Amino acid sequence: xxxxxxxxxxxxFCILLFSVVFALINIANTKIxxxxxxxxxxxxxxxKDEAITKLNNIVNLKNNNKIIINIDENNKKNIDFDYFxxxxxxxxxxxxAYNFGRSNNIFKNNFExxxxxxxxxxxxxxxxxxxxxxxxxxxEINSELPNKFIESNYYIQNKNLVINKGVEGNIVDEDLFKxxxxxxxxxxxxFDNIVQVTEIKKAPNSINIDKIYDEIYKLPKNAYYETxxxxxxxxxxxxxxDKNVALNMLEQDLxxxxxxxxxxxxxxxxxxxxxxxFKNSLAxxxxxxxxxxxxxxxxxxxxxxxxNGIVLNPGxxxxxxxxxxxxxxxxxxxxxxxxxxxxxVDGIGGGICxxxxxxxxxxxxxxxxxxxxxxxxxxxxxxPAGRDAxxxxxxxxxKFVNTRSYPIKLEMxxxxxxxxCTILGIYEDTEYIIDFDVExxxxxxxxxxxxxxxxxxxxxxxxxxxxxxxMHVKVYKITKLNGSIKSKELLSEDKYKSLDxxxxxxxxxx
Numbered sequence: 201x202x203x204x205x206x207x208x209x210x211x212x213f214c215i216l217l218f219s220v221v222f223a224l225i226n227i228a229n230t231k232i233x234x235x236x237x238x239x240x241x242x243x244x245x246x247x248k249d250e251a252i253t254k255l256n257n258i259v260n261l262k263n264n265n266k267i268i269i270n271i272d273e274n275n276k277k278n279i280d281f282d283y284f285x286x287x288x289x290x291x292x293x294x295x296x297a298y299n300f301g302r303s304n305n306i307f308k309n310n311f312e313x314x315x316x317x318x319x320x321x322x323x324x325x326x327x328x329x330x331x332x333x334x335x336x337x338x339x340e341i342n343s344e345l346p347n348k349f350i351e352s353n354y355y356i357q358n359k360n361l362v363i364n365k366g367v368e369g370n371i372v373d374e375d376l377f378k379x380x381x382x383x384x385x386x387x388x389x390x391f392d393n394i395v396q397v398t399e400i401k402k403a404p405n406s407i408n409i410d411k412i413y414d415e416i417y418k419l420p421k422n423a424y425y426e427t428x429x430x431x432x433x434x435x436x437x438x439x440x441x442d443k444n445v446a447l448n449m450l451e452q453d454l455x456x457x458x459x460x461x462x463x464x465x466x467x468x469x470x471x472x473x474x475x476x477x478f479k480n481s482l483a484x485x486x487x488x489x490x491x492x493x494x495x496x497x498x499x500x501x502x503x504x505x506x507x508n509g510i511v512l513n514p515g516x517x518x519x520x521x522x523x524x525x526x527x528x529x530x531x532x533x534x535x536x537x538x539x540x541x542x543x544x545v546d547g548i549g550g551g552i553c554x555x556x557x558x559x560x561x562x563x564x565x566x567x568x569x570x571x572x573x574x575x576x577x578x579x580x581x582x583x584p585a586g587r588d589a590x591x592x593x594x595x596x597x598x599k600f601v602n603t604r605s606y607p608i609k610l611e612m613x614x615x616x617x618x619x620x621c622t623i624l625g626i627y628e629d630t631e632y633i634i635d636f637d638v639e640x641x642x643x644x645x646x647x648x649x650x651x652x653x654x655x656x657x658x659x660x661x662x663x664x665x666x667x668x669x670x671m672h673v674k675v676y677k678i679t680k681l682n683g684s685i686k687s688k689e690l691l692s693e694d695k696y697k698s699l700d701x702x703x704x705x706x707x708x709x710x
Contacts, residue, residue, distance in 0.1 A: 235316040236297045238290075239325045240389035243297055251294045255325070258388050259288055267384065268394045271341060279337070285330040286385060293325045327386050332595035334381065338372055341397060345370050352404045354412055355502075361416070361441055361459040363450075366404025373398040409446050416441075416461075422468035425475060431513045432477060432607045438464030470511070470609070478609045478624035483566035483634075486620035487558045487582040489551070499551040500614045507559065507621075508612040512602040517571060518563075518610075520556050520591050520598040553590050554582050554619055555612070556598045560589035562621040563600045564677060564691065565634050566608070571599040575694040579668040586638045586675035586694045604628060633680040637688070641672040646698035656706040667701030 232251060234244040241258055243251040263286075269277040300321065301313040342348060349369035355362055380395045420438035425431060439461055446459045470478070489500055506524045553576065560573060561583065576590040589598045602608050608625040646667035656662070672695045679687040 232294075232297050233301050233313050233316060235318075235320045236300060237320065237322045238293050238297055239387060240322060243294070248294050248298050251297065252290055255288075255290045255294070255388070259290070262388060262390075262393070265393050267381070268392075269337075269341065270394060270396045271344060272346070272397075275344060277337075277341070281385075283337075284333055284385065287328045289326040289328070293323050296323050325386060325388070329385065330595060332592070334378065336592055336595065338374060338377065342371050345372075345399065349402045350404065352407050356416070356461065359461050359463065361412070361446075361461055363407060363412070363446075363457040363459065364455065365407055365457075368401065368403045370399040371402045373400045407450060409443055409450070412446075413441070413443055420464045420466040422466045423470045423473055424468070425473055425477075429514065430477075430606060432470065432473075432511055434509065434511045435466045435469045437466065440464075477607055477626055480625060480627045482604075482608065482623045482625050482627075483562045483564075484620065484622045485558055485561035485565060486618050487554055488617055489554060489582065489614075489619055491617040496551040497614070500555060500619055503552040503555040504612040504614040504619065507555065507610055510610045511607055512610075513607045514602055514605060517599055517601050520559070521593050522597075524552065524555075524591075526593045553580070553588070555614075556591045557583045557588045558619050558621045559610070559612070560598055561587055562610075562623050564636070566623040566625075567604075567632055567634050567679070568608075568623075569601045569603045570691070571601055572597050573599075573692065575692065575696065577697055578699040579671060579696050584636075584638060585640070585671050585696065586673040586692060587636060630681070632686065635678040635680065636691075637676040637678050639674040639676070641674060642670075643672075644670040644698060646670070646701050648701045648703060651702060651704050653704050653706060656704065658706060660706060662704040663701070664704050665700065665702035668696070668699040670698035671696045 231245050231247050232243050236243055238251070238255060241255060243254065246254065263281040266278040266280060267284075269279060271277065300316060303312075347369045348367075349371045350364070350367040352366035353364050376398050377395065384390055384393050384395055416439055418436055418439045421436035423435035424433050426433075441459050441461050446457070449457050449459060489496065491497060503524050507520075510518065510523060512518055557580065560570075563570065573589045574591075574596045575586065576588050579585055580588045582588075590596060591598055604625060605628060606626040608623055611620075611622040611624060613620050613622075646669060648667070651664065672693075674693050675691045677687075677689045677691045678685060679689070
């Protein structure tokens, strides 16, 4: 055997011996190997439980801060982490980290361990978040931009087709915003949590009369009913307009075009079917609104008109978002008061939650089954705590099922400062009386914040925002028959954040 072969064999033997010894040393190691980070956080030499605890503590600390959205120098939004409904897959990432250097191949393990010691390794935490809420936030920011873009749009109002040709303007760079937001949400080493909004120019689409016509055109259809099982199909009113009139009008340079609609009414409606299936008022609930607030009133009337006359057969489900549709400028909604960043500000479609809340109360009183309902972030002024129903198109809906034996019809009215919902149908053989019982678990006064205005007279203050308490309530559905309580069922348990009381003052407080 030559000397070279002996040397090579000796070297290979040493490498093998080193690998075996190195593997034996590490095989007894119950901790994550040195040089591994998870989302920038060092988890070297930690057990799986220690790593999970460390990451959870850092994530919780990070999530106690707010996301600051910089729109421009004068406009910033402070968004709570829970708005995005984030969940971090920490355990999954820790398992990946722990498994480095622990395969069945000792040579692969040794190479992996040495490579990580020299070059380090970072593992990302996979996170889940509510993309629908991100889109709602983007729409809200777009509506607040100084030179905002308005898409060409149309809506129906007072038996006219109203077309707006849109305005070129700025929108948020959606892809960049989502990328920056995701980085801030996922990176555990970032604690300032600032996302800068970048704007891009956008021009409105040209108005397409043929497309608009196809979308609103309806043939008239008669109402009819079936038996065994009993089912009612409401009438459909025919809608059309003269496309030549519309095209001629569009040749004028106007911001808004108003085109009369032609309505064709069916011969048979629900009211003249010859059956009296909506003779009883099963439930009624009303809320008040400010008649002088034209924009909010417009939104209430528009949402109510979509709901009014809806018929649900037994077993059918009502979805508020499906019926009312997206709350956009295109659909005719206007800026009105909404909750944002702990303040009352203007936003597209402000007020439509009053309609959903009014419906919700009537539905519970009619003893129908609630399938989906969400409370607001803050207390509302138009219904008691625990009896509101917030809706966000694409994510939060109000749904209920007609669990009665006969069809029901919703009558929704918005007039003279009153929004009301009446549910009509036929009484059951045994008709229960339904009531609410709201238990206040806790209630905390809101913090008071001051904004200073040097133009105010001395020793003068003005309340800019009344504020509302933080509350925790339990809401029970009480079922009665002949004056006796038959059941008490927990309907919901709701928590509301405090809404700051804001006072305008000239004098700086101590």
